[in-house]
Amino acid sequence: MKKSKGIKYVTKKGGVFWPSDAMKEIANMSDPKIYDKAEKNPVKFWGELAKGGLTWEKEWDETYEEKLPYFKWFKGGELNFCVNCLDRYLDKPKAIAMIWVPEPTNEKPIKITYGELYDKVNKFANVLKQNGIKKGDVVSIYLPMIPQALTAMLACTRIGAIHSVVFSAFSADALKARIQDGKAKILITADGYYRQGKKEPLLKKAKVAARKTTIKKIIVVNRIGGKVRGGKFLDFDTEIEKANSYCKPEIMKSEDTMFLLYTSGTTGKPKGIVHDTGGYATQAYWTCKWNFDLHRGDVMWCTADIGWITGHTYAMYGPLLTGATTLIYEGGPVFPNPGRWWKIIQDNEVNVFYTAPTAIRMFMGGDKKWISKYDLSSLKILGTVGEPIDKESWMWYFNKIGGGRCPLIDTWWQTETGGTLINTLPGIGPFVPTVSGTSFPGTRHAIVNERGGAVPKGDSGFLVQQSPFAPGMLHGIFNNHKKYVDTYWKKFKTMYDTSDGAYLQNGLIRITGRTDDVMKVAGHRLSTAEVENAIHDNWHVKDCAVVPMPDKIKGQVPIAFVVLKWRKSSEKLEKKLKKHVDIKIGPTARPKRIFFVEDLPKTRSGKIMRRILKALLINEKPEGLMTLVNPNSVEKIKEVVSARS
Ligand code: WT7
Numbered sequence: 001m002k003k004s005k006g007i008k009y010v011t012k013k014g015g016v017f018w019p020s021d022a023m024k025e026i027a028n029m030s031d032p033k034i035y036d037k038a039e040k041n042p043v044k045f046w047g048e049l050a051k052g053g054l055t056w057e058k059e060w061d062e063t064y065e066e067k068l069p070y071f072k073w074f075k076g077g078e079l080n081f082c083v084n085c086l087d088r089y090l091d092k093p094k095a096i097a098m099i100w101v102p103e104p105t106n107e108k109p110i111k112i113t114y115g116e117l118y119d120k121v122n123k124f125a126n127v128l129k130q131n132g133i134k135k136g137d138v139v140s141i142y143l144p145m146i147p148q149a150l151t152a153m154l155a156c157t158r159i160g161a162i163h164s165v166v167f168s169a170f171s172a173d174a175l176k177a178r179i180q181d182g183k184a185k186i187l188i189t190a191d192g193y194y195r196q197g198k199k200e201p202l203l204k205k206a207k208v209a210a211r212k213t214t215i216k217k218i219i220v221v222n223r224i225g226g227k228v229r230g231g232k233f234l235d236f237d238t239e240i241e242k243a244n245s246y247c248k249p250e251i252m253k254s255e256d257t258m259f260l261l262y263t264s265g266t267t268g269k270p271k272g273i274v275h276d277t278g279g280y281a282t283q284a285y286w287t288c289k290w291n292f293d294l295h296r297g298d299v300m301w302c303t304a305d306i307g308w309i310t311g312h313t314y315a316m317y318g319p320l321l322t323g324a325t326t327l328i329y330e331g332g333p334v335f336p337n338p339g340r341w342w343k344i345i346q347d348n349e350v351n352v353f354y355t356a357p358t359a360i361r362m363f364m365g366g367d368k369k370w371i372s373k374y375d376l377s378s379l380k381i382l383g384t385v386g387e388p389i390d391k392e393s394w395m396w397y398f399n400k401i402g403g404g405r406c407p408l409i410d411t412w413w414q415t416e417t418g419g420t421l422i423n424t425l426p427g428i429g430p431f432v433p434t435v436s437g438t439s440f441p442g443t444r445h446a447i448v449n450e451r452g453g454a455v456p457k458g459d460s461g462f463l464v465q466q467s468p469f470a471p472g473m474l475h476g477i478f479n480n481h482k483k484y485v486d487t488y489w490k491k492f493k494t495m496y497d498t499s500d501g502a503y504l505q506n507g508l509i510r511i512t513g514r515t516d517d518v519m520k521v522a523g524h525r526l527s528t529a530e531v532e533n534a535i536h537d538n539w540h541v542k543d544c545a546v547v548p549m550p551d552k553i554k555g556q557v558p559i560a561f562v563v564l565k566w567r568k569s570s571e572k573l574e575k576k577l578k579k580h581v582d583i584k585i586g587p588t589a590r591p592k593r594i595f596f597v598e599d600l601p602k603t604r605s606g607k608i609m610r611r612i613l614k615a616l617l618i619n620e621k622p623e624g625l626m627t628l629v630n631p632n633s634v635e636k637i638k639e640v641v642s643a644r645s
Contacts, residue, residue, distance in 0.1 A: 219239065
C-alpha cells in the first residue's frame with residue numbers, strides 16, 4: 001500500500017464513528033459477517049487463519065484439544081517462529097524491518113532491513129549455541145529499547161531457546177528472582193541506555209542480579225561506551241562479528257514454549273506466564289492484520305517497552321510476522337521537548353500508532369504547539385491499551401493526534417492472552433469513546449455474576465473468556481500448576497477468569513478495570529502484595545497495606561499505610577522505605593505516599609480491608625465498618641490522611 005496522506009478514514013453517523021469508504025477499501029478486514037462465520041465454528045476458523053497466515057513445516061493433526069485447565073492449538077503441527085518473521089520475507093531483503101530512533105538527537109535513526117536483521121539474528125543464534133544454549137533452555141534478556149533486543153529475542157526463537165525478557169527499569173532483585181525461577185544460563189544485557197538526556201546504567205544491576213545464580217555468561221551490548229572484558233562477560237557485537245552467518249532453524253512443535261514473561265498477580269511473587277509458539281504466532285499475526293491493518297511496508301509504532309507483553313507482540317513480533325516495519329524509540333517521551341513523539345511520527349511517516357492512556361493524559365496537559373508543529377498526516381490507525389480510557393482523553397487523542405481522521409481502537413487484553421482480544425476492527429467499527437467493543441472473531445467473552453451465571457444485559461459483572469480459548473492464551477504458569485488453577489480457573493471452572501470487570505453498552509463491551517488487588521500504574525501492572533512485601537522487609541514495620549489511589553496522569557499510584565513497631569515515624573524512614581521499594585522492584589512501584597498509622601482496619605479473621613483504605617483516599621464514605629474488629633482505626637486513619645492531603 002502506498003501512502004496517500006491525510007485521507008479521512010472515519011465518518012460520523014448516529015453520534016459515533018465508523019470506517020469511511022476509504023478505510024473499508026484498504027482494510028484487510030471489512031466484512032461484518034466475519035463474526036458470525038467465526039462463531040459457527042471457531043476451531044475451524046482458527047485452523048484456516050493459522051494456515052493462511054503462517055508458514056508451517058508440518059501440518060497439525062488436531063486443530064484444538066481441550067483438557068481443562070489446559071488446551072493446545074495445532075497439536076502435532078511444526079514450525080519455526082523466526083522463519084515466520086524473517087526467512088519468508090527475504091524475497092524483498094531491502095524492505096525495512098525496523099526503524100530505531102536513539103534518544104540523543106545527535107544520533108541519527110537507523111533503518112535495518114529484513115536482510116540485515118536476518119544476518120544478525122542467524123549470527124547471534126550461533127553465538128548462543130556456541131555458548132551452550134540448546135532447545136528448551138531459558139535465556140534472560142535485560143535490555144533497553146535498542147535493536148539488539150529484537151536480534152536477541154529472535155535468535156532465541158531460531159534455536160528454540162525460551163526467552164524471558166525483564167523490564168530494564170526493574171531492579172536487580174526483581175531480575176534475580178526471574179533468573180532464578182527460570183534457571184537461565186545466559187543473561188543478555190547492555191552497559192546502559194539514554195533516558196531523558198541521561199546515561200542510565202544497566203550492567204551494574206545485571207551483575208548484582210546474576211551473582212550466585214545459574215547464569216554462566218553475560219553478553220553485553222555496548223550502548224553508552226562501557227567496556228567489558230573477560231571472565232563471564234562477552235561483548236555482543238564482537239561475538240556477532242566472529243559468528244557463522246547461517247544458523248539452521250530449529251523446527252518446533254506448535255505447542256512448545258516460546259517465551260516466559262513474568263507478571264504481577266495478587267500475591268507477592270510474580271508469575272512466569274508461559275506462551276507457546278504456533279498459537280501465539282497465529283494470534284499475533286491476525287490481530288496485526290485486522291486490528292492494525294498492517295500491510296507490507298506499513299510503519300507501526302507501538303510505544304510499549306519490550307519488558308511488557310505489548311512490547312513483545314506489537315513492538316517486535318506482530319509487525320515482523322506480517323512483513324511490516326516496526327519503529328522503536330529508545331528514550332523518554334518529552335526529550336528534548338514535548339514534541340519528540342510527534343516529530344518521530346512525522347519524520348518516519350508512521351502509519352499505525354499504539355500507546356497507553358497514561359501517555360495521552362500526560363500530553364493533554366502540555367502546550368498544543370508541540371503537536372501542531374508537526375505533520376501527522378501519515379497516520380492511519382490509532383490504538384490504546386493498558387487501562388480504561390476516559391472520554392475526554394479519547395476525544396483528544398482522536399482529534400489532536402488523529403486529526404479526526406483515524407479509527408481509534410481501544411484494545412483490551414492481558415499478558416496472559418498474548419494478543420489483543422476485545423476491540424472493534426478499524427474496517428468494521430464502530431469507534432465509541434471509552435468502549436472497547438467486540439470479541440475478536442473466533443473468541444468468546446461473557447459478563448457473569450459471582451456464580452458464573454450471565455448478568456442481565458447492561459449490568460456490571462466479571463469478564464470471562466469461554467471455550468474454545470484463544471490461540472494466544474497462556475499455557476500455564478512456569479513450574480506452578482496450582483497457581484495457574486487458582487488464579488484463572490478456580491472461580492468459574494470452565495471459563496477463564498480475566499479478573500476484570502465489564503458491562504455491555506449497546507451490545508459493546510466496556511471494561512471497568514481490575515476486580516482484584518492488581519494496580520495499573522502508568523499502564524504498568526503491579527500487585528499491591530509485592531509492594532507490601534518490600535515494605536515489610538524493614539525491621540521497624542509491624543503491618544502494612546498498599547492500595548491504589550486514582551491519579552490524573554498515571555491512572556493509579558500506590559499509597560502505603562504503615563504501622564510501626566515502636567519507632568516514631570519520620571521523613572527519613574519514609575524515604576528509606578521508598579528507596580527499598582526501588583531496590584526490591586523498581587521505581588515504577590515506589591509508593592507516592594506513605595501514611596504512618598496506628599492500626600489498619602481488619603476483619604475478625606485478620607484480613608486487612610483495603611477497600612476501606614481506598615475509600616478514605618478518595619474522600620468517600622467507607623462501607624463495611626460493621627465487619628471490623630477495630631472500627632476506631634478508621635477515624636484515626638482519616639485524620640492522618642486529611643492532615644497530609
Ligand atoms: C490488564 C492487563 C496486554 C495489554 C497491556 C497490559 C487492563 C488492558 C485495557 C483496555 C481497560 C485494560 C486490564 C487487564 N487493560 N487493556 N483497553 N481497557 N483496561 O497487560 O500488564 O497484563 O495488564 O490491563 O485490567 O486485566 P497487563
